[in-house]
Amino acid sequence: MLQVQFIRDHKQAVLDGLAKRNFANAETVLNEVISSDENRRKTQVLLDNVLAESNSLSKEIGQFFKSGEVQKATLLKEKTGQLKEAAKKLTEELNAAANKLQELLYQIPNIPHSSVQPGNSEEDNEEIFAEGEIPNLGETALPHWELAKKYDLIDFELGTKITGAGFPVYKGKGAKLQRALINYFLDKNIAAGYKEYQVPHLINEASGIGTGQLPDKEGQMYHATVDDLYLIPTGEVPITNMFRGNLLSESDFPIKCTGYTPCFRREAGSYGAHVRGLNRLHQFDKVEIVRIQHPDTSYEALDGMVEHIKGILRELKLPYRVLRLCGGDTGFTAALTFDFEVFSTGQNRWLEISSASNFETFQANRLKLRFKNKQGKSQLAHTLNGSSLALPRVLAGILENYQTVDGIKIPEVLVPYCGFDMID
RNA sequence: AGAGAGGUGGCCGAGUGGUCGAAGGCGCACGCUUGGAAAGCGUGUAUACGGCAACGUAUCGAGGGUUCGAAUCCCUUCCUCUCUGCCA
Numbered sequence: 001m002l003q004v005q006f007i008r009d010h011k012q013a014v015l016d017g018l019a020k021r022n023f024a025n026a027e028t029v030l031n032e033v034i035s036s037d038e039n040r041r042k043t044q045v046l047l048d049n050v051l052a053e054s055n056s057l058s059k060e061i062g063q064f065f066k067s068g069e070v071q072k073a074t075l076l077k078e079k080t081g082q083l084k085e086a087a088k089k090l091t092e093e094l095n096a097a098a099n100k101l102q103e104l105l106y107q108i109p110n111i112p113h114s115s116v117q118p119g120n121s122e123e124d125n126e127e128i129f130a131e132g133e134i135p136n137l138g139e140t141a142l143p144h145w146e147l148a149k150k151y152d153l154i155d156f157e158l159g160t161k162i163t164g165a166g167f168p169v170y171k172g173k174g175a176k177l178q179r180a181l182i183n184y185f186l187d188k189n190i191a192a193g194y195k196e197y198q199v200p201h202l203i204n205e206a207s208g209i210g211t212g213q214l215p216d217k218e219g220q221m222y223h224a225t226v227d228d229l230y231l232i233p234t235g236e237v238p239i240t241n242m243f244r245g246n247l248l249s250e251s252d253f254p255i256k257c258t259g260y261t262p263c264f265r266r267e268a269g270s271y272g273a274h275v276r277g278l279n280r281l282h283q284f285d286k287v288e289i290v291r292i293q294h295p296d297t298s299y300e301a302l303d304g305m306v307e308h309i310k311g312i313l314r315e316l317k318l319p320y321r322v323l324r325l326c327g328g329d330t331g332f333t334a335a336l337t338f339d340f341e342v343f344s345t346g347q348n349r350w351l352e353i354s355s356a357s358n359f360e361t362f363q364a365n366r367l368k369l370r371f372k373n374k375q376g377k378s379q380l381a382h383t384l385n386g387s388s389l390a391l392p393r394v395l396a397g398i399l400e401n402y403q404t405v406d407g408i409k410i411p412e413v414l415v416p417y418c419g420f421d422m423i424d
Numbered sequence: 425a426g427a428g429a430g431g432u433g434g435c436c437g438a439g440u441g442g443u444c445g446a447a448g449g450c451g452c453a454c455g456c457u458u459g460g461a462a463a464g465c466g467u468g469u470a471u472a473c474g475g476c477a478a479c480g481u482a483u484c485g486a487g488g489g490u491u492c493g494a495a496u497c498c499c500u501u502c503c504u505c506u507c508u509g510c511c512a
Contacts, residue, residue, distance in 0.1 A: 044474055048481045058493040062442040073492080080492045247471085378471080
């Protein structure tokens with residue numbers, strides 16, 4: 001959520017930013033925001049004045065009662081009746097104005113960073129880095145769902161029986177490989193200074209609002225209605241919300257967290273060849289990294305996260321590329337996002353395996369996550385997160401890129417975690 | 425799940441209808457003191473919104489109500505603790 005003050009002071013910059021995202025009716029919405037805000041402030045001044053008068057009258061009445069001048073008190077009481085009505089009406093107006101402003105602000109996405117290019121879709125994302133060799137497996141390369149079947153690693157049908165499509169069952173060495181990856185990712189993150197957390201997998205409404213999943217995107221989350229809780233779509237939500245409402249001091253920075261969680265996504269509207277196998281699931285595992293930063297260092301931090309993720313992919317010896325997302329493809333809450341994609345040899349396409357973003361103050365404003373700056377004022381912090389990494393597609397990438405006629409080789413760094421070096 | 429107790433500032437804790445944004449203590453900051461430190465003494469120390477400011481308003485878990493006036497009374501709700509039950 002953008003700050004009203006910022007919109008008031010930098011209207012043109014906001015318009016330019018929204019244009020990069022192709023946000024419709026930006027000017028109209030901003031004008032509405034500004035007029036709602038004016039209305040809100042005007043109403044508040046009126047209400048404050050009424051309440052101030054009412055308060056001082058009440059004090060006088062109290063004095064009169066104390067000194068026994070009951071008649072004077074009774075006289076004043078009549079006056080307060082009118083003020084009460086006025087206050088009630090103004091309170092309603094103020095609430096209505098504040099709610100309207102809030103609703104408008106919820107609709108406006110974050111302003112993209114200056115390096116973000118305009119664009120409509122993933123076609124317009126820029127590749128900024130690529131590394132690793134794409135193995136030449138020729139015609140024999142199999143997609144991971146066939147490999148998974150051949151070596152009995154993942155059972156999609158069994159998951160369908162238990163739950164439904166998109167809830168696979170990992171078996172034997174498939175399960176072990178996945179567990180090895182989780183441990184390896186966590187160890188890498190911890191070595192880089194991230195503190196490990198195990199967090200709840202269900203969240204309440206306030207948490208969903210804090211990180212921006214609610215109120216608009218509830219259709220993407222599973223909702224446990226009896227208790228009004230949501231299954232997390234990503235570990236970002238519980239991890240970031242640990243800091244909701246906090247007032248930090250500068251010495252608390254940087255805050256670096258990591259955690260392994262399953263992720264649950266309804267993925268309403270997804271279908272077709274692109275969702276086969278592990279490509280798109282309703283439940284998948286992910287190791288997440290989250291950082292809370294001083295605004296001055298948040299972009300350094302983002303670069304640090306990108307380098308960290310590169311390091312992991314380099315060790316896994318997977319061919320990957322990094323994209324800077326264009327305005328139209330950048331998520332609602334992010335100012336700048338880098339996507340990581342691994343080349344999937346068996347499908348001959350790139351698969352997104354990580355996304356690292358700086359949200360600047362957008363989430364912090366919703367979370368009321370602030371710190372005391374050097375001037376002693378409270379100021380919004382910056383939040384960032386990234387996947388390190390999303391499991392299924394890394395698994396798919398390993399199966400497909402490491403396949404040989406004799407079986408699937410295990411990347412060297414994972415052998416100690418797996419306890420075997422070959423799936424055959 | 426049933427019964428009871430309770431939720432007050434960074435922390436502890438007083439406050440049961442008015443002068444209470446809230447005593448006292450701890451912590452923290454600054455100053456005095458000191459060769460330096462500790463101790464001692466003094467001053468200051470919540471957040472949000474509005475206002476150039478003086479200041480005003482709101483906030484004692486949250487929401488609603490009674491009252492001229494609510495931290496204090498009533499209702500709803502959330503959370504915590506104790507006991508009982510159940511249970512990985």
